Amino acid sequence: MKTHLRSAVVLVLALSMVAAGCGSDDADDAAPVATTAAPAAAVDLSECAVNTVGDVPGVDTESGVVKLGTSQPFTGRAAVAGEGLLAGIQIAVDEVNAAGGVDGCTFELAWEDDRFEIEQMVTNVRKLIDNDGVWGFVGTAGSQAIPSTYPDIEGAGTPLWAPVSPADQDIQEVYLLGATRTAQGMICIDYFAEQGVTKVAAIGQDNEMGVEAFNAIDTQAPVHGMEIVAKEEVEVLSDAVGPAVLAVIESGAEGVLTAVDNAQNGLIMDGFHEAGFNPLICSDQGAAGAGGPNTVSLANPEAADGFLGALQNSLTDTDNDFINHWSALADAYDGPGKDGARNFSLQTYSYMRAFLELWDRLDGNYSYDNFHAVAETLADNPISIASLPPISCGPLPGGHSCAVGAGMARYDADTETWSQVRDFLAPATSKLTPTAAAASSDSEAATARVEAFRQGQGTLPISEPLAESPAGKSAAYVQCSVVVCEEIRIGIAGAADALGMSLEVFSSDDTPEGTASAWQAAVDSGADVVISSGNPREWFADQLAALEAAGTPVIVWSIPEGYEPGNGITANLLTVDDYYFYGVLMADYAVSQNGGEGEVVFFGLPAFPVLSTLEQGFIDEMNNVCPSCPIKNVSIDLMGLIGGEVPGQVVSTLQSTPDASYAVFAFGGMMFGVPEALADAGIDVPAVSQAGGAMNFGFIAEGRTQTAEVGLASEFLGWRGMDAAARALAGQSPGRAVQPAAAVIEGHPDILAAGLPLQILEADDTGFLSTDPNMLWPGVEGFKALYTELWGG
Structure with missing residues (x-):
């Protein structure tokens, strides 16, 4: 029976961790250490590599063991980091083996100590490839040394997953899971800009x-x-x-970017402090040791206070299920590197967990060609690890920088703790600190935008009649499992009836397997058109290819692409630009309500790529219209949302943010239970969200925390989806709406391209609830009759 990663991880939560450590921790012992925990669950070894043709390095089909390798600075100048980096990988290996492995395979880790020396790392990599015969490398660290290993890695074709953290050289075998040092440095500069820095040094x-x-x-x-x-x-x-310290002091820099090792950073901090020079200082995660003591402990406490580090992964004290689970494993771990820096342990544990998820997607074919083919589809179906930005690799060039963006953390010497002060965001492409005149202009534009979208939409977005009636034709709806998809189904069913079309619904459980099954049923039904919510392309790639080959139109929404993306999809009614704009509009509204006073708290849900885009729009707009406004970004873990933990997190956050004047929620459903929790805690902070439903409209009508909703007309979306489907069947384009002037943002051409109603709904707009508290917002009054007339009915 096939053993999948998901079931393995569930199982391991009920098991005691099995940790086996072999070899020596002695600094003079450079021999590799291979550790493999015996499976605690029965494994059918005959299934390992069941779909692999021929011999593949590192895969022993008889024993069912896959050998992986890593080189780490286990001793020497960076030993504390290297120990933690090694421990994180080994903890993940022990965990998955204890749960029975992945698809019949268990894993063995062979490692070498490179002592933070370039020549030794090259030697290690050659040995691990030639003598140990590893399948690939995971989490190898040492950005200055790793590029020297590329000739050997390319020559053998050996994959290198998640090295820490070299520049991206567009090499087929190399996949970067953390933002590069260049990207992290750019994000340091963005943070400087947000703090008003005008002079910068490096x-x-x-x-x-x-x-x-x-x-x-x-x-x-x-x-x-x-x-x-x-x-x-x-x-x-x-x-x-x-000399470098003195030159920077003489320059009068207000912000300093450093790209040095941990010890040098400590010396630089002390040098600045002793001279009474106090710029902002920021480094990439490795050089800063963000989240741990290995850099800040090398400087005097007063010098280290306020030190900044970019984040490739969450801090170790972040309260979510994933990190709490890792922390328990790390506490119990007694293998090599057990005393290393925990921030680095979390980093490579997360990287290894991502690798295991990808391994599960290989479906038993472990050839390097298949690995690259599957890895490069992650842009369409990212791997979500709660401690990392979404992992979304794509083809070269550029596609192997798989995680875009980094966070920011600040060190507090009084408490000896790090705190995250900026969420995971990509480097800014526009100025974050406008001049006073520009700020005034942007503020006026924001006010005008809010007023424009307070107004309702009185007409349909598309006025061109149908060229041909689709009466007698059939539609298939692949329906997701959340409430809004049922609301959309109501609209689809009504529109299908008005068009004289038959409709068949195929329910998906929103897992890759369930989604593919529902899509296959839609294909098998022979429907003339297929409609669905935006599950990742990879989940239904085979079915989409079959539909494209058959010439069957496909209408979707909420995929992170443009309006007419092609490659089998005719129209995407909620585009990536739409979500960016929703973030812009919520920022404008928040500032219009708090008058630019107090701190705005954004509660994000980064597990969904489109909501990360929404957050980026919010951050960009806040920095445009209110550059002096403090912002706190709080990432909500998906499992925490499902488990009902959000109200407690919101209360805790707002209690620790006494100047909070407004709260923004990336998704309306996140507010379940929040007004009650805030009332019990005696907290009165107003809020706005988007794409909510009757619950949110009720909060607004009753004056309970929420003052506005950026509305999604779900039933209208169903009718617009069928309109686009009918147009495709008639050989017409799906129709592109005229973009409102208030929605024009450079670089985002597909904002409101489908013409879906968008309105800031406040208390005076909730009259539609008077006859039925569960009624859906219509978006356009009388839209059903208007569409029926447009279709010639």
Whole structure:
């Protein structure tokens, strides 16, 4: 019986962790250590690599063992980091083996100590490939050394998953799961801009690390109109940082980006502090040791206070199920690296868990060609790990930087803790600190936008009549499992009846298997058109290909693509630009309500890519219209949402944010139970959300926390979906609505392209609930009759 990763992880929660550590922790022992925990559940070894043709390195089909490799600085200058990095991988290996493995395979980790030396890492990689015969590498660390291993990795074709953190050189075998040092440096500059910095400097090593820092500052400082006042180099592994420190002090920089090792960062902080020079200082996650003590402990506490580090993954004290589970495993772990830095352990544990999820998607075919083919589809169906940005690899060039964006953390010397001060976001493409005149102009535009979208939409978005009636034809609706999809089904059914079409509904449970099954049933039904919510393409790729080959139109919504994406999809009625704009509109509304006073708290749900896009729109607009407004970003874990933990998290966040004046929720359903919890806690902070339903409209009507909703007319969406379907059957385009002037944003051409109603719904707009508290917002009054007339009925 096939053993899947999901069932393995569920099982392991009920098991005691099996941890086996072999080899020596002695600094002089450079021999590899291979550890494999014996499965606690029965495994059918005959299933390992069942669909793999021929021999593949590192896969023993007789024993069912897959050998992976890693090289880490287990001793030497970066030993604390290296120990943690190794431990995180081994913890994940032990965990999955204890639960029975993946698809009949268990895993063995072979590792080598490179002592943070380039030559030793190259030697290690060659040995692991040639002598140990590993299938691939996971989490190898040392950004300055890793590129030197690429000739051997490319020559053998050996995959390198989630190295920490070299530049992206567009190599087929290399997949980066953390933002590159260049991207992290750019995000440091963005944060500087948000704090009002106008003069910026960089200190980098005289190697690739330094090159990336200088690239970051050269690229991002001009975006914000900053002056670059110094760029200084220091030698690798040298303590002679004094000249660079003095040059930066003389430059008067207000923000300093560093790309050096942990020890050098400590010396730089002390040098600035002793001179009474107090700029903002920011490094990439590895150099900052963000979340751990391994950099800040090397400086005097007063010097380290306020130090900033980019985040490739969440902090170790983040309260979500995934990190709490890792923490329990790390507490019980007694293998190599058990005393290493926990922030690095979480990082590589997360990377290994992502690798195991990808391994599960290979379906027993472990050839390198299949690995690359499947990995490069993650852009359509990202891997979601609660401690990381969504992992969405794509084809080269550029597609192997699989996680876009980084967070930001700040160190507090008084409490000796790190706190996340900025959510995972991509580098800004527009200025985050406008001049006063520009800010005034942007503020006026925001006010006008809010007023424009307070008004209702009185007409249909498309006025062109149907060229041909679809009467007698059939439609298939692949329906998702959440409430809004049933609301949309009501609209689809009504529209199908008005068009004289038959409708068959195929329910999906929103898992890859269930979605594919429902789509296959739709294909088998022979329907003339298929309609569905935006599940990831990969889940129904085979069925989509079959429908495209048959010339069957497909209408979807809420996939992170444009309005007419092609490749089998005729129209996407809720586009990636729509979600960006929803974030913009909520930012405008929040500022219009709080008058630019107090802190705005954004509660995000990054498990869904379109909601991450919404958050980006919110952040960009807040920085445009109110650059002085403090913002707190709080990421809600999907399992926490499902488990009813959101009200408690909201209360805790607002209690710790006494200046909070407004709350923004990325999705209306996140507010379940929130007004009651806030009332019990005596907290009165108003809120806005989007795509909510009757619950949210009730909150607004009753004056309970929520003051507005950026409305989704779900039943209208069903009718518009059938309208687009009928047009496709008639050989017409789905129709593109005229973009309202208030919705025009450069670089986002598909905002409201489908013409779906969009309105800021406040208490005066909830009259439609008077006769039925569960009534859906219509979007356009009388839309059913209007569509029927447009269709010639």
